[in-house]
Amino acid sequence: MKKCLATLAVLGLVFVSHAQTEDSIFIRRIADEILLNGKAYDDLRVLTKQIGGRLAGSPQMVKAEQWGLKVFQSLHPDKAWLQECMVPHWVRGGKDEATASFGKQKKSLDVLALGNSMGSGSNGVSGKVVEVKTFQELEAKKDQLKGKIVFYNYPFNQRFIHTFEAYGDAVGYRGAGASQAAKYGAVGAIVRSMSESTDNNPHTGALRYDSNYKMIPAVAVGLKDADWLDQQLKQGSVAITMKTYGHFLPDTIGHNVIAELKGSQFPNEYITIGGHLDSWDPAEGAHDDGTGVVQTIELLRVFKTLGYHPKHSIRFVLFANEENGTRGGQKYAQEATANKERHIFALESDEGGFTPRGFSITGTAEQFQKLKGWQSLLCPYGGCETENGGGGSDIGYLNREQKTAVAGYMPDSQRYFDLHHARNDVFEAVNKRELELGAVNMAALIYLVDKYGL
Amino acid sequence: MKKCLATLAVLGLVFVSHAQTEDSIFIRRIADEILLNGKAYDDLRVLTKQIGGRLAGSPQMVKAEQWGLKVFQSLHPDKAWLQECMVPHWVRGGKDEATASFGKQKKSLDVLALGNSMGSGSNGVSGKVVEVKTFQELEAKKDQLKGKIVFYNYPFNQRFIHTFEAYGDAVGYRGAGASQAAKYGAVGAIVRSMSESTDNNPHTGALRYDSNYKMIPAVAVGLKDADWLDQQLKQGSVAITMKTYGHFLPDTIGHNVIAELKGSQFPNEYITIGGHLDSWDPAEGAHDDGTGVVQTIELLRVFKTLGYHPKHSIRFVLFANEENGTRGGQKYAQEATANKERHIFALESDEGGFTPRGFSITGTAEQFQKLKGWQSLLCPYGGCETENGGGGSDIGYLNREQKTAVAGYMPDSQRYFDLHHARNDVFEAVNKRELELGAVNMAALIYLVDKYGL
Numbered sequence: 001m002k003k004c005l006a007t008l009a010v011l012g013l014v015f016v017s018h019a020q021t022e023d024s025i026f027i028r029r030i031a032d033e034i035l036l037n038g039k040a041y042d043d044l045r046v047l048t049k050q051i052g053g054r055l056a057g058s059p060q061m062v063k064a065e066q067w068g069l070k071v072f073q074s075l076h077p078d079k080a081w082l083q084e085c086m087v088p089h090w091v092r093g094g095k096d097e098a099t100a101s102f103g104k105q106k107k108s109l110d111v112l113a114l115g116n117s118m119g120s121g122s123n124g125v126s127g128k129v130v131e132v133k134t135f136q137e138l139e140a141k142k143d144q145l146k147g148k149i150v151f152y153n154y155p156f157n158q159r160f161i162h163t164f165e166a167y168g169d170a171v172g173y174r175g176a177g178a179s180q181a182a183k184y185g186a187v188g189a190i191v192r193s194m195s196e197s198t199d200n201n202p203h204t205g206a207l208r209y210d211s212n213y214k215m216i217p218a219v220a221v222g223l224k225d226a227d228w229l230d231q232q233l234k235q236g237s238v239a240i241t242m243k244t245y246g247h248f249l250p251d252t253i254g255h256n257v258i259a260e261l262k263g264s265q266f267p268n269e270y271i272t273i274g275g276h277l278d279s280w281d282p283a284e285g286a287h288d289d290g291t292g293v294v295q296t297i298e299l300l301r302v303f304k305t306l307g308y309h310p311k312h313s314i315r316f317v318l319f320a321n322e323e324n325g326t327r328g329g330q331k332y333a334q335e336a337t338a339n340k341e342r343h344i345f346a347l348e349s350d351e352g353g354f355t356p357r358g359f360s361i362t363g364t365a366e367q368f369q370k371l372k373g374w375q376s377l378l379c380p381y382g383g384c385e386t387e388n389g390g391g392g393s394d395i396g397y398l399n400r401e402q403k404t405a406v407a408g409y410m411p412d413s414q415r416y417f418d419l420h421h422a423r424n425d426v427f428e429a430v431n432k433r434e435l436e437l438g439a440v441n442m443a444a445l446i447y448l449v450d451k452y453g454l
Numbered sequence: 455m456k457k458c459l460a461t462l463a464v465l466g467l468v469f470v471s472h473a474q475t476e477d478s479i480f481i482r483r484i485a486d487e488i489l490l491n492g493k494a495y496d497d498l499r500v501l502t503k504q505i506g507g508r509l510a511g512s513p514q515m516v517k518a519e520q521w522g523l524k525v526f527q528s529l530h531p532d533k534a535w536l537q538e539c540m541v542p543h544w545v546r547g548g549k550d551e552a553t554a555s556f557g558k559q560k561k562s563l564d565v566l567a568l569g570n571s572m573g574s575g576s577n578g579v580s581g582k583v584v585e586v587k588t589f590q591e592l593e594a595k596k597d598q599l600k601g602k603i604v605f606y607n608y609p610f611n612q613r614f615i616h617t618f619e620a621y622g623d624a625v626g627y628r629g630a631g632a633s634q635a636a637k638y639g640a641v642g643a644i645v646r647s648m649s650e651s652t653d654n655n656p657h658t659g660a661l662r663y664d665s666n667y668k669m670i671p672a673v674a675v676g677l678k679d680a681d682w683l684d685q686q687l688k689q690g691s692v693a694i695t696m697k698t699y700g701h702f703l704p705d706t707i708g709h710n711v712i713a714e715l716k717g718s719q720f721p722n723e724y725i726t727i728g729g730h731l732d733s734w735d736p737a738e739g740a741h742d743d744g745t746g747v748v749q750t751i752e753l754l755r756v757f758k759t760l761g762y763h764p765k766h767s768i769r770f771v772l773f774a775n776e777e778n779g780t781r782g783g784q785k786y787a788q789e790a791t792a793n794k795e796r797h798i799f800a801l802e803s804d805e806g807g808f809t810p811r812g813f814s815i816t817g818t819a820e821q822f823q824k825l826k827g828w829q830s831l832l833c834p835y836g837g838c839e840t841e842n843g844g845g846g847s848d849i850g851y852l853n854r855e856q857k858t859a860v861a862g863y864m865p866d867s868q869r870y871f872d873l874h875h876a877r878n879d880v881f882e883a884v885n886k887r888e889l890e891l892g893a894v895n896m897a898a899l900i901y902l903v904d905k906y907g908l
Contacts, residue, residue: 036613
């Protein structure tokens with residue numbers, strides 16, 4: 001019996017080794033196809049340069065949806081369609097401005113109104129500036145805020161190695177700062193940009209008003225201007241006049257753009273891959289999230305080109321409205337559940353198109369271990385790290401609806417917040433091979449999940 | 455006895471675990487100091503923007519040496535000095551030009567004379583172009599080359615994941631192409647730039663003439679122009695006139711810039727860390743190798759700031775003349791050996807200042823394993839990979855002289871050959887945190903080698 005087990009073990013090892021070799025050969029084929037014949041970079045050029053910023057509700061959103069459907073159709077999936085969902089329609093409405101007055105001098109600050117914020121209109125709002133570093137400090141100063149403009153100057157904590165942790169640590173001031181200030185009578189809010197860049201570009205992004213308080217205007221300010229303001233306030237009082245024009249138009253029709261490859265063995269078990277098609281208006285939405293969009297398309301292209309017939313049905317989804325509503329992700333998960341589609345796995349690429357580091361998963365301990373077990377197959381292409389806790393704003397709804405295991409593609413994070421939601425998030429900031437290697441890792445992971453389950 | 459061994463084993467584990475905790479705490483202190491108070495980025499700004507390109511023999515080389523010594527001295531090492539060595543003194547001598555004539559049309563090509571090449575002078579050289587992809591093809595066409603200009607159009611092989619392998623595969627055409635063409639009577643050589651960028655910047659770099667053949671002019675051409683030329687030659691004949699002005703002035707005095715921390719336990723056992731101070735003339739030498747230089751300086755700064763007293767003597771070396779002679783590296787190794795300094799380890803950073811991947815070592819199998827054993831301590835800072843075979847052009851001489859184990863700091867390689875030896879290798883292409891995380895990994899490795907030996 002012992003001998004028998006030993007023999008089986010050896011056979012098992014041989015089998016595993018054979019399977020691993022087969023897998024590494026197929027992954028090498030994926031890599032060759034993407035690195036030698038990849039279309040992601042050309043697709044990205046069209047999306048960013050010919051369409052540009054494409055916030056939910058904008059004319060560019062419509063163009064981008066039409067473009068996405070056309071590109072999908074050209075790759076001959078089993079199905080491609082638009083999935084309708086209502087989306088919010090916020091518009092910037094004009095050129096955001098802020099002027100600081102100190103003594104007899106004035107200085108123009110580089111600002112962008114926060115997404116979803118209500119504009120001051122052309123009369124602007126004015127007030128003396130009260131700087132706070134934290135919400136605790138805001139509470140301590142709550143009696144001094146009436147008629148003032150609150151300046152949240154909470155910097156990224158440089159000790160975090162993964163910059164998304166610094167973002168998570170700071171972003172509450174962008175999201176909730178305006179309403180917290182309004183609660184104590186402030187007339188406007190200025191937020192230090194969610195960035196650690198060395199330039200002065202302001203970074204927009206969504207805020208959420210608390211309906212209990214007045215919806216005061218709110219802007220993000222560039223880091224150099226934030227530091228200047230901080231220094232100036234140490235020397236004396238500063239007043240600021242802000243003019244912003246943001247407002248909502250009625251909700252409008254948007255779409256998730258979807259392609260599908262039908263599964264040969266488990267047609268009603270789904271794997272979803274996606275990025276989001278919308279992007280903030282001041283830039284081209286290259287890394288956020290043009291790269292996730294074109295990587296998703298590239299996965300369909302490579303599977304079709306290699307003649308790969310998946311066991312499970314695979315969905316390629318360009319989600320609508322991630323930036324200021326996630327209505328696309330909600331809609332997709334609701335319909336999936338209503339249609340009794342069982343989603344076994346979903347992967348989102350929405351952390352930029354930088355050089356690969358690996359994947360981060362929200363799932364069971366077993367699922368984590370299974371992913372980690374594939375790491376040696378991905379590591380030759382840069383995907384050497386497996387983390388816990390990842391996913392994506394859009395696919396998060398599948399996890400909530402169906403407990404679907406969800407993962408986020410994890411590129412290197414150091415450069416992301418230099419350009420996230422800022423005017424320098426443009427095509428030129430994307431490196432062709434980094435983008436392609438991301439697609440290689442994503443395609444390899446999907447192949448493994450499809451082959452072995454999760 | 456068994457019990458005793460078990461107890462010892464447990465104690466051993468406890469000891470190892472305690473040591474690992476101690477190490478990870480100290481490495482965290484290194485990281486905090488560099489990420490919160492780092493000076494590498496500011497140093498790089500001065501080196502690139504105030505000094506600029508600093509080829510051996512140039513006035514900027516002298517400035518850079520003086521600057522390096524001053525910065526070292528300001529950090530109060532036990533010693534800091536200039537180590538003299540004679541360096542070659544090649545100058546570009548003018549503006550490199552190439553004009554292609556086809557039918558009745560002309561097109562100007564973006565070219566840079568290769569380093570060490572002899573110029574044509576203002577009369578230029580002209581000839582019909584013969585394109586070859588490889589040296590084999592050159593041999594096959596050897597009877598057609600008299601009076602011609604050979605165009606080596608060997609692209610980077612995109613299948614290589616680590617781009618230095620693609621460089622290694624292609625760089626022979628830059629190094630030896632001119633002489634191989636001259637052997638068969640060609641009057642000039644044009645080499646497809648050693649790059650895979652999406653722009654048209656030409657990339658210079660050293661050639662080596664074979665003294666058996668005529669030293670014909672040679673230039674690198676941008677990739678878009680190379681592709682254009684390739685296409686044009688499919689349609690008909692193309693003649694090119696090249697004008698270059700490169701020549702050598704007499705060898706001159708250069709210096710390695712060196713700082714030292716004296717070892718407390720093994721003062722005559724040395725660890726050397728370095729980058730090279732020289733850089734090609736068309737750019738600022740930011741990633742090649744300004745980043746290696748300022749990381750080397752940063753390591754001295756962090757050890758001094760944390761009050762770290764090394765067991766071994768540590769040398770911080772800014773090497774002279776890596777680009778077209780490696781005279782600095784040779785001199786350093788010769789003097790080390792002549793002075794009976796035993797070098798146990800040397801580390802060079804000369805693959806750019808991009809986000810960390812890990813280290814690559816040339817040493818024994820045991821040394822590789824020891825390095826790999828430390829990987830888990832470096833991985834939180836990005837250094838998750840350990841490879842075989844690395845080092846650096848300058849420290850390679852220590853390996854030859856003393857069999858010193860040598861390692862190369864290994865940043866991500868995808869962006870490097872977009873700017874290597876090209877005019878876009880400028881300060882703005884360096885990300886502050888990527889640069890700093892490189893220094894964190896390097897300092898951590900040196901701390902471990904110093905503490906545990908190698």
